[in-house]
Amino acid sequence: MNKFIVLIVLLVPSIVLARPLSDVYADGKVVFESVEKDSNYQLALGVLKKVNAEWITEKERTVFGTVFRTTTELEPHSSEVVALKRLEENAKLQSGHLIFACDGLDCGSSNAWANTRFEIKQLYGMDQSQSYRVWEFASDEGHYIGVGYTVRRGNKRVYAQVDVIAVSNNVDYVPMVSTAKAILTSLDQQGYFVFRGYRLEGGALTLDAQHIEPIVKAMRSKPLLKLKVVGHDYLAGEESEREARSIKYAQQLIDALIAAGAKSNRLTAHGVGGLAPQGMEGKVRIVLIAQ
Template structure:
């Protein structure tokens, strides 16, 4: 290691130490989180804080160096930020810590935005130093887990949770959880990572398009551009995939009108994806009105993307 690398490492360690000392002043504060997440059993809480965040970075991909600078796919949000860092008891893995939190989120109804594990998450030091600014999270690249999620129930509208767990070289396991209660209190601000959409399509057979908007007092639909772009990138990365864009409508309307409005929403997405370069013969637009209530939740209108067999191409 040359002198410049040593100096850089020393500065990072010093910065991390100062940041940890700063966050450590919040350890004794017993914050009540707005979401019922249980602490990992017998884990030692190292840091905890609650403060306003005016420019929060919700990471939707792993960090990469571009032009000498760390870059990440992101959604910028603002609101109240809650943070907790734990050291797990001995004989517990980074994977068990991560899944302990994620399983609680899934019981609350959650939308997966981006997840990664091990080396596909990139460098652990980029998460520890550049993103979370907690030195204790600098661990082994092959033993790390990250996930970004949005709570989708109306009760927790506008709340985003990120989870990061890692094994350090000294065999200690740290778990970090952040919750951002967005001041916009509206759902579906962030688009899922395109790779996440592809994985959901190939593993579950469908993914939810969360970018459908209805303006108050207006009958027409709008599509959020960031959601359209993310889905177009997902389909562009797997040109063999053929999908149905399925519109649902559960408004208090006659069935014929439900079918018409859901078909209109599906065709609107089809047109938007074609404008992004997705071939029309890979997209089947279908409106089913209120005839498929499974998965309805609290949404009166929704769009789903369903994987079709290749021979089903429109």
Template sequence: MKYIICIMALLSIAFSAEGADLKLQPYPNAREVFHATSQESSFLLALGSYKKVDSNWIVDRSQHLSGDLHRFTYELPADHNAETGFLFFKEQLDKYNLRELFHCKARDCGTSNSWANNHFKIIQLYGLDQYQFYGAYEITNADDKPFYVVLYAVMRGNKRAYVQLDILHANKVNEFGVASSPETLRKLLNTNGYFVFPDFVSKDSQGSLHLQVKQAHIQALMSLLTLEPGLRLALVGHDYSAATIAQQQIESQKNAEQIKAALVSVGVDAKRIQTYGIGSLAPAGRGDRNARVEVVKIIEPGSKK
């Protein structure tokens, strides 16, 4: 009976709560080593790699969250590697409204021992530092309480690969916000040239759309600008409300200016930030949003990308 239950559990991994939905397929022919569900009041979401500080290995960025937690540990079939296992789940996550919070691989993640024994507390995840992959992601869906998904894959010395999948459905909105790492923001700008500023859109009594800017996202963007002193950005506001184009442009400009003002208030030079409001004139990237602000990397003529 236990064997039958295990097989049925592997057929699909689905999470549904209050209209939110997240469905993932398990890795084909993988063995489920561990599976647990729990209510967590202080789930440690690692948003950085493990680094040695005063003889101790600690994660350099993290946040504590609460919600319903589902944990899975898989042993992949023989001759399957850690990267393949990691990408199998990551490609499924990419089908959702995904925001990368942090990603690392190999020795940039720190020691596998730290992840296995200190962080996940699952001994099977102790593998080779050069063959490990970690990712933390936020998925927003039908309700305003997001999913936070953690992926960790590693190959052990015996050449067997393991994947850890932690899925937390938050039970409340984090007022401070869960920000992507500055390194992730830099990667997005260098790869795509832009990213959408994480926000929550609300309407005022007149029906105008406004951003609820969270301080964590401002701090992360400020940190990026500190790391890249030559970086200049354009904040491009979009508004898809049922208003005239002129009014949409006014409101989207206000949203862009709101983020700029928040950055300036924490010490960012105003000359490094330009703002634009284009209303609904760029519908291609709308998705399910009624408004958004894109953070765009400004490339000066003659400069390298």
């Protein structure tokens, strides 16, 4: 049976949240904890690979802000599966936007993550048990970046590293581009993915090609998936005007996806105007929903 993905343009308010991922493992044992103000955090956005005797990432970004770091040893008889699930559920509750994800051997060497990237030896565990996630969180007060790493050691103890960066330069902050795997992971685990590669200026929607390509790549890796692009519009005007604009948003995104290599027979445009839950107003967002 074919699966369908619905791509929806929504209008939602800014989300007010406390520091994200701050109480994921409240019942665990805190091994290390620190707060670093005015810090340049080297954010890994790819797996670690050894090149010329040096561990490097495929892609990284420097984020300036206050860095909250916590290393936790989970309660006895816990598992790395539970550790990751709790992390992901917490991120979902706080509307985290998944940017990068890797699991097991696909992440590279746990030794490199523990001793080179995080510089915490307790995180050195079994390669096949590790998971790494990066999320973005938006709030009225600014942006946060959440980093999570979970692993099981040979002695069966499970550790979790959670780094949260409160971004300082919010005015100039540019949203990061999610990988194709991050998109598919969000669709599989949450049922939706928020696409944010756009600007709305003077009623016109401008799309960023960097955010388009990962969606096309995700579609190529799942040939049975189809996309329904549904536009929602809560701007001023009659409902008929909002409906017309919402269809225009949807078709504009479809055109961009096709131009980037997506198959037109896997994309359909829909517009529902202002039909959305109460409170969804103000800002435009584009949501990819798995059906």
